[in-house]
Amino acid sequence: MRKGVRCWLRLHLRFLFGGWSPEVCRRCGADVGLVWSAPNEMWNALVGSPNGIICVKCFDRLARTFGIILRWRPEVL
Numbered sequence: 001m002r003k004g005v006r007c008w009l010r011l012h013l014r015f016l017f018g019g020w021s022p023e024v025c026r027r028c029g030a031d032v033g034l035v036w037s038a039p040n041e042m043w044n045a046l047v048g049s050p051n052g053i054i055c056v057k058c059f060d061r062l063a064r065t066f067g068i069i070l071r072w073r074p075e076v077l
C-alpha cells in the first residue's frame with residue numbers, strides 16, 4: 001500500500017473511531033507526542049502556511065527535502 005494511502009486511512013480511521021485530536025500530525029496521522037516549536041520563518045517556508053500541526057519526524061523529513069539538516073536538542077520548559 002502506498003504511503004499516502006496509509007496516511008489517509010490512518011487519519012480517517014482515527015477520525016471515525018477515535019475522535020479528532022489536535023495533537024495528531026496532519027501529514028502522517030501519528031500522535032505528535034512531543035512539545036516542540038520551530039522559528040516562524042522556518043515553519044512558514046517549509047510548511048507553506050502559518051497553521052498546522054506536524055510531528056517532529058515529518059518536519060525533519062520536510063526540511064531534508066529542502067536540503068536542510070536539523071539538529072534537535074532538549075529544552076526545559
Ligand SMILES: [Zn+2]
Nearest residue numbers: 025028055058
Ligand atoms: Zn508526522
